Structures are given as C-alpha cells and as structure tokens.
Amino acid sequence: MRVFLGKLILFLTVFTLLNTVFASIVDDDLTANRRNKYHWVCSRGGNTYDIALVGSSRVEMTVDPRLIDEALNTNSINIGVSGGGAGDQYLLTHHLLTQNRVGTVLYQIDYLTLASKFTYDFKDYIWLSYTGEPEVREALIGHRGWMHCLAWKIFPFLRLMEFSSQYQLFQVENDGRYWDERKGGQQRDTPFAPESQDSFCVYRPVPLAIEYVRRTFDLCKKNRVRLILFQAPLPASLDNVSQFPECTALIEELAAEYGLEYWNDSALYRNRSELFYDNHHLNSEGVRQFTAVLTARLSQISIISPAGIQQSGSPSTATQSQ
Amino acid sequence: MLFHSLEFFVFFPVVFACYWALGTHRRLQNAVLLIASYVFYGWWDVRFLTLIFASSCFDFLAGMAIEKTDSQPKRRYILVSSLVFNLGLLGYFKYFNFFASELKAALADLGLSLDFTTLNIILPVGISFYTFQTLSYTLDVYAGRMRATRDPLAFFTFVAFFPQLVAGPIERASHLLPQFSENHEFSYPNAVAGCRLILWGFFKKVMVADFCAEQANRIFDQYTALGGWELVLGTVFFAFQIYGDFSGYSDIARGLSKLLGFDLMHNFAMPYFSRNVAEFWRRWHISLSTWFRDYLFIPLGGSRGSRTMTARNLLIVFVVSGLWHGANWTFIAWGALNAVFIMPVLFIVHPGRQSDLVANGRLVPSLRESIQMLATFAVICFAWIFFRSESLSHATAYTSRMISECVNHPGGVLVAFRRYRFEPALLLIISLLATEWLSRWNSFSFDRLPLPIRWGLYQLTFSIVVWFSLYRKPTEFIYFQF
Numbered sequence: 001m002r003v004f005l006g007k008l009i010l011f012l013t014v015f016t017l018l019n020t021v022f023a024s025i026v027d028d029d030l031t032a033n034r035r036n037k038y039h040w041v042c043s044r045g046g047n048t049y050d051i052a053l054v055g056s057s058r059v060e061m062t063v064d065p066r067l068i069d070e071a072l073n074t075n076s077i078n079i080g081v082s083g084g085g086a087g088d089q090y091l092l093t094h095h096l097l098t099q100n101r102v103g104t105v106l107y108q109i110d111y112l113t114l115a116s117k118f119t120y121d122f123k124d125y126i127w128l129s130y131t132g133e134p135e136v137r138e139a140l141i142g143h144r145g146w147m148h149c150l151a152w153k154i155f156p157f158l159r160l161m162e163f164s165s166q167y168q169l170f171q172v173e174n175d176g177r178y179w180d181e182r183k184g185g186q187q188r189d190t191p192f193a194p195e196s197q198d199s200f201c202v203y204r205p206v207p208l209a210i211e212y213v214r215r216t217f218d219l220c221k222k223n224r225v226r227l228i229l230f231q232a233p234l235p236a237s238l239d240n241v242s243q244f245p246e247c248t249a250l251i252e253e254l255a256a257e258y259g260l261e262y263w264n265d266s267a268l269y270r271n272r273s274e275l276f277y278d279n280h281h282l283n284s285e286g287v288r289q290f291t292a293v294l295t296a297r298l299s300q301i302s303i304i305s306p307a308g309i310q311q312s313g314s315p316s317t318a319t320q321s322q
Numbered sequence: 323m324l325f326h327s328l329e330f331f332v333f334f335p336v337v338f339a340c341y342w343a344l345g346t347h348r349r350l351q352n353a354v355l356l357i358a359s360y361v362f363y364g365w366w367d368v369r370f371l372t373l374i375f376a377s378s379c380f381d382f383l384a385g386m387a388i389e390k391t392d393s394q395p396k397r398r399y400i401l402v403s404s405l406v407f408n409l410g411l412l413g414y415f416k417y418f419n420f421f422a423s424e425l426k427a428a429l430a431d432l433g434l435s436l437d438f439t440t441l442n443i444i445l446p447v448g449i450s451f452y453t454f455q456t457l458s459y460t461l462d463v464y465a466g467r468m469r470a471t472r473d474p475l476a477f478f479t480f481v482a483f484f485p486q487l488v489a490g491p492i493e494r495a496s497h498l499l500p501q502f503s504e505n506h507e508f509s510y511p512n513a514v515a516g517c518r519l520i521l522w523g524f525f526k527k528v529m530v531a532d533f534c535a536e537q538a539n540r541i542f543d544q545y546t547a548l549g550g551w552e553l554v555l556g557t558v559f560f561a562f563q564i565y566g567d568f569s570g571y572s573d574i575a576r577g578l579s580k581l582l583g584f585d586l587m588h589n590f591a592m593p594y595f596s597r598n599v600a601e602f603w604r605r606w607h608i609s610l611s612t613w614f615r616d617y618l619f620i621p622l623g624g625s626r627g628s629r630t631m632t633a634r635n636l637l638i639v640f641v642v643s644g645l646w647h648g649a650n651w652t653f654i655a656w657g658a659l660n661a662v663f664i665m666p667v668l669f670i671v672h673p674g675r676q677s678d679l680v681a682n683g684r685l686v687p688s689l690r691e692s693i694q695m696l697a698t699f700a701v702i703c704f705a706w707i708f709f710r711s712e713s714l715s716h717a718t719a720y721t722s723r724m725i726s727e728c729v730n731h732p733g734g735v736l737v738a739f740r741r742y743r744f745e746p747a748l749l750l751i752i753s754l755l756a757t758e759w760l761s762r763w764n765s766f767s768f769d770r771l772p773l774p775i776r777w778g779l780y781q782l783t784f785s786i787v788v789w790f791s792l793y794r795k796p797t798e799f800i801y802f803q804f
Contacts, residue, residue, distance in 0.1 A: 004513045
C-alpha cells in the first residue's frame with residue numbers, strides 16, 4: 001500500500017508540476033493578444049485622453065470616438081466591452097486612469113450594468129492574468145469567493161481547464177491594430193447571432209454590481225476626473241422583451257447622490273427602429289447620428305482637460321504615446 | 323454520480339481510504355461498500371434506493387427459501403415469484419408506457435378506442451443491470467449451481483456494488499458474491515492494473531466516445547441535409563461512440579473494483595476485430611450475451627434441435643436482448659437484424675468457435691482476415707443505425723438516403739472528409755484501434771516499455787483526460803438509460 005500511495009503521490013506531483021509549467025507559458029501569451037479588447041485596454045499606458053467612454057457593448061458599439069475627435073479636436077478612447085459587467089468596467093477604468101491621463105469619463109450606465117445578466121457577469125478568465133494588482137485580486141475574491149481564488153492560485157492550470165472555451169491556448173501575438181484604428185469603438189449592422197432572439201427578462205439591480213458602480217464613481221473622483229453618466233438610445237421594441245424600472249430609478253438616485261450629470265438618451269430614438277440592429281444596439285447609421293448628438297452636447301460644456309484646465313468645446317491637443 | 327464528475331473524484335478516495343483502513347475486517351469493509359454504494363446510487367434520486375433495497379430483500383429471502391425446501395413445486399413457485407417480482411418491476415418502470423401506447427394504437431387500428439393514459443414514470447438508472455444480476459442469483463440457486471448465501475450484508479453489497487451497479491458488467495452471483503465472503507488484502511500489482519484500466523476507460527469515454535458523439539449527434543440530427551458518405555461516417559462515429567462509452571465504463575468499473583480487491587468479468591474483448599457477427603457477439607457486452615445464452619437460449623433448447631428451432635431460439639434471444647436495451651421498436655429491430663446477420667454464419671459458413679484472436683502472433687492481418695473484419699464491421703454499423711435512431715421511420719429514412727446518395731455520388735467521400743472537422747475524432751479512433759491492436763499482439767506488452775516512456779504515456783493520457791473532463795459538463799454514459 002505504501003509503495004502504491006507513494007507512486008501515486010509522485011505521479012500526481014509530476015502532473016501538477018508539468019501542467020503548472022505549461023500554464024505559466026500559456027499565461028504569458030494570453031495578454032499578448034491585444035485583439036482582445038480587455039488586454040488592449042490594459043496595455044494602454046502613458047497616453048493622454050480628453051474623453052474616455054466606459055461601459056458595456058452599449059457604448060462600444062454606440063459611440064464612435066473618431067467622430068468626436070474630428071469635430072472637437074480631442075483625443076478620445078472607447079473602453080466599452082461586450083458583455084462587460086460593472087466589475088469589469090471598474091477594473092478597466094482603473095487601468096485606464098492609473099496608467100494614463102484622462103480628462104472626462106462618459107459612463108454609459110443602464111439596466112445591463114446594474115443587473116449582471118451577462119453569460120459571464122464578471123470576466124474572471126481575463127482578470128486572472130492580472131492578479132498582481134490588488135484591485136483585481138479583491139474583485140476576483142468578491143465575485144468568486146476566496147476558496148475558488150485559492151484553488152486558482154495553488155493550481156494555475158485549473159483556470160485554463162475551467163475556461164478552456166474562452167482561451168486560445170496556442171495563439172499568435174496581436175498588436176491590437178484593430179482597436180487602435182477604431183479607438184476602441186466598433187459598429188455592426190447585423191446581429192452577431194441572427195437566429196438568437198431575446199427572451200423576456202426582468203432586470204433588477206444586483207448588490208455587487210451597485211457596489212462596483214459606486215467604486216467607479218469614487219475612482220473618478222479620486223483621480224479628479226470629470227464624470228458624466230449617460231444612457232444610450234433604446235428602441236421601443238425592447239419593451240416587449242424586458243422590464244427594468246428599478247434600474248432606471250436607481251440610476252437617477254445614484255446620479256443625484258453623487259451630484260453627477262446624467263444624460264438619459266434612452267428615449268431619443270424610441271420610434272426609429274431603422275437605427276438599431278437589435279434590441280440593445282444602434283447600427284452604424286445610428287452610431288453616426290448619436291455620436292453627433294453627444295458631440296454637440298460636449299461642445300456646449302466645459303471639458304476638463306487631463307491637465308486640469310477647464311476648456312469649452314476646444315479641449316487639449318491630442319497626444320498619444322502608445 | 324458519474325465516474326467523470328468532481329463528486330466522484332472526492333467520493334472514491336474517501337471510500338478507498340475507509341475501506342483499506344479497516345484492514346481485513348471483512349464485514350466492516352462490506353458495510354463501507356454497501357453504504358458507499360447506496361450513497362452513489364441515491365445521488366441520482368434517493369427514491370431509487372427503495373427499489374434496489376426491495377429487490378435485494380426479495381431475492382435474498384427467495385434464495386434461502388429455495389434452498390430450504392426440497393419440494394420441487396415449492397421451489398418452482400418461489401422462483402416464479404422472484405421472476406415475477408423482478409421482471410414486474412423492470413416491466414413497470416421500463417416498458418409500461420411503451421406497451422400501453424402500442425396497445426392503444428393497435429386498438430385504434432381496429433376501430434376501438436380505449437382511454438389509456440401513459441404514466442409519468444422516471445426510469446431508475448441501471449435497473450436492467452441489477453435486476454438481471456439478482457435474477458442470476460435466484461436462477462443459479464434454483465438450478466443448484468450455487469448455495470444460497472446466509473450473509474445479508476454480503477448479498478446486499480453484491481447487488482449494489484457501486485463500480486458496476488448502473489452499467490455492468492452484469493456479474494454472475496457465482497463469480498462475484500463469494501468475493502464478498504473473502505478477506506481482501508491490498509495487492510500492488512492489482513492496484514496498478516486497476517489504475518491502468520481506469521485511465522484507459524476514461525480515455526475511451528472522455529476522448530473517443532465524447533468526441534465521436536459530437537459528430538454522430540450532428541450527423542443523425544441533420545441527416546436530411548447531408549450526403550451519403552457523411553451518413554456512413556455518422557454510423558462509424560456512432561459505432562465508436564457506443565464502444566468507447568460502454569467499454570470505457572466497463573474498464574473503469576473493473577479498475578475501481580481491482581483497487582478495492584475485487585475481480586469483475588471482462589465485458590469487451592476487442593469486438594471490432596471480429597471476423598464474423600457470431601464472433602462479434604462473443605466479444606461485445608460479454609456479460610449480457612452470456613447471461614442470455616445461459617438463462618434464455620439454452621433453456622429454450624439452444625442449438626440442440628433442428629435448424630428451424632435454433633433459428634427461432636436465436637431470434638427470441640436477440641429480440642429480447644434488443645428489448646432489454648429499451649422500450650422502442652428500434653431496439654427490437656436492431657436485435658432482429660443481428661439475429662438475421664448471425665444465422666448465415668452459424669448455418670452456412672459454420673466457422674466453429676473462432677475464439678482465438680485475429681492475426682494472433684502477427685502484426686499485420688492477412689487480406690482474408692482484413693476483408694472479414696471490414697465486412698463484419700460494416701454489417702454491425704448497419705445495425706447500429708437502428709439502435710441510434712429515434713424511430714423506425716427515422717432509421718429507414720437515414721438508411722435509404724445513405725445508400726441512394728452513396729450510389730449516386732460515389733466521389734462524395736472526399737467531400738465528406740474535406741467539409742467537416744472530422745480529424746480529431748478520427749485521430750482518436752485510430753489511437754484506440756492502434757492501442758487495442760498492439761495489445762492483442764503477443765509480442766507487445768505495455769510492461770516491456772522503458773519506465774520513462776510508460777510514465778510519459780500515463781502523464782499524457784491523464785493530462786488529456788483531466789483537461790477535457792474536469793470542467794466540462796459530464797455527459798452520461800449511454801448505457802445508463804438501459
């Protein structure tokens with residue numbers, strides 16, 4: 001029995017070591033794929049941005065930062081991510097603000113931000129590549145529990161097994177040119193999965209999501225960044241498949257509590273279904289029109305430049321180092 | 323609880339530790355195994371435990387009662403009671419809805435209308451397996467082939483023994499039951515052999531069966547839109563899915579049993595290397611084939627009578643075997659087809675037992691052997707179409723499309739391979755066949771490989787299995803539904 005157990009332990013130890021080595025090799029490659037929006041955002045450093053657009057796909061595919069920059073001679077970035085929850089948005093904003101100089105954050109906040117109804121409410125498989133940062137560790141423990149995080153730490157290959165469908169284990173590097181060219185925004189005119197239809201859903205605020213929205217507000221305040229909340233347009237057809245009055249009320253409460261500007265454009269194109277490609281997102285024509293609306297509004301207000309000087313409609317000259 | 327689930331990875335080490343910690347206290351060890359087996363079975367649904375407990379009680383008492391009395395009518399009465407009880411349970415849970423709906427349809431054809439309602443019955447996992455196992459005990463005691471046990475703990479553990487409870491091998495009481503009355507000492511060679519079997523079984527299930535299942539399911543679901551050669555590939559994938567799935571389970575069951583000091587019978591002996599259908603049935607699901615041979619075919623008269631009688635007996639055995647797999651005409655058709663395929667072999671070719679391994683002692687088979695193996699595999703695959711299909715109409719439509727498309731577009735075989743990503747599944751099938759072929763060759767022995775290569779292969783296989791199974795939603799073994 002002793003010999004058997006001894007050999008079994010040796011076998012499992014060798015297995016653990018070999019797979020740990022493999023995991024560490026793969027892990028280095030994961031963040032090198034800047035075609036992934038999260039890694040692209042986290043790789044930004046030493047830049048100066050007048051405007052940063054934060055949120056989910058409802059900002060990534062709703063506002064084109066290039067149009068704003070053309071009109072206002074600014075340097076903007078869109079760090080909205082498809083399926084990004086409040087925790088993801090907080091961590092991305094944290095990366096952006098601590099590694100770059102940002103003047104104004106436009107935070108697209110809505111029912112998707114507060115209700116955490118995404119397939120992955122928190123992209124732990126992304127953030128496990130950044131566990132060296134205390135904020136990331138805290139968010140991981142907050143979302144997944146300390147035991148799960150401990151298992152990931154002791155057996156680094158577990159995360160690769162758990163999220164094997166999310167990782168390309170043997171990929172080539174990508175320099176993120178796709179996002180560089182678009183400044184983080186992208187447009188779409190047809191649904192990603194044409195056959196999929198929304199099933200009826202009631203969106204209710206989730207405490208953890210509310211906590212990370214508050215953290216994002218505090219983060220902007222701490223970094224002396226002007227924060228404006230807004231909500232992108234929604235089509236009337238969304239009413240047929242969803243209800244979210246609690247989320248709407250909470251956004252207004254939060255804006256009032258923090259004394260933030262809130263541009264609620266959710267009803268702007270309510271009866272213009274030709275500007276949407278699905279129940280949540282504008283198509284490229286819708287993006288063009290809505291970005292023009294935002295640009296016009298931004299030109300009317302004072303935008304705090306990253307240097308801290310208030311400007312009206314003519315923010316700082318664009319600079320970009322990376 | 324599935325073997326390739328996280329729960330089982332925790333469950334088995336605990337059972338293993340508790341079992342061997344008791345040293346040679348046989349009764350305590352049996353108690354641990356019984357509790358573990360009931361936990362294992364109850365994990366699916368606690369209500370199932372009442373059935374297995376009732377079945378165990380009935381047959382334990384029936385065995386003792388048969389042995390106690392010398393009166394032949396009484397013995398026969400007790401045996402019939404046991405058969406009625408066990409087959410009644412099986413019939414109620416597995417076949418009630420099938421026969422009720424078929425009777426309703428038949429009466430409707432005659433213009434009669436009866437208000438039958440089918441019942442919302444959950445099929446208890448593995449009921450066909452443990453029912454046949456307990457029946458073998460009563461039948462053997464009745465026939466005087468073994469003495470009735472007086473140890474209820476040993477008997478209850480024999481019926482519920484978790485490694486083989488839900489998908490076999492269907493053990494004979496005369497082989498397994500005495501092992502619960504022996505003291506078990508840990509054996510290093512046995513444990514190593516057990517670990518190898520478990521690893522190989524997991525590879526067959528998690529890699530071969532599950533990868534082939536993806537392809538087979540897709541092809542069978544969309545067969546109306548696919549070409550003939552793709553449908554041919556679909557049947558090949560299903561053939562290896564069911565083989566990997568079922569023989570994988572049997573290997574894991576045998577491996578786990580070896581770790582606990584028990585020996586279970588071989589259930590598969592490289593069936594796809596058979597040279598005719600009769601040989602295939604001596605190598606496929608051996609525990610069930612021999613069960614039917616001993617308890618149905620031979621009592622019916624076996625092959626002792628005329629050819630007509632033998633043919634009738636074969637047809638009965640195969641149709642009942644098909645029905646054992648499930649309450650559907652497809653299984654009955656599958657059984658009947660196999661009976662039809664086996665008859666020419668027995669009556670015309672008459673190859674004798676042919677139990678020796680193909681190309682024994684040679685690395686490469688002869689041309690004749692290769693053709694025989696391919697032809698056997700082809701007819702077996704043809705029968706699998708009926709086994710896999712949801713209805714007879716589905717099976718016939720699939721078959722006719724497959725044949726007509728292959729005849730009309732013989733060059734489509736190249737398109738079939740190019741269009742879809744079949745490579746991973748085919749590579750796994752080739753790995754499986756190559757390993758089995760080499761292990762059949764006497765000159766090859768895994769133990770002769772240098773230690774680093776052996777350990778390298780273990781590590782590689784273990785890593786592949788863990789990577790592909792740990793977080794994937796476990797897929798049930800096909801035979802659990804039977």
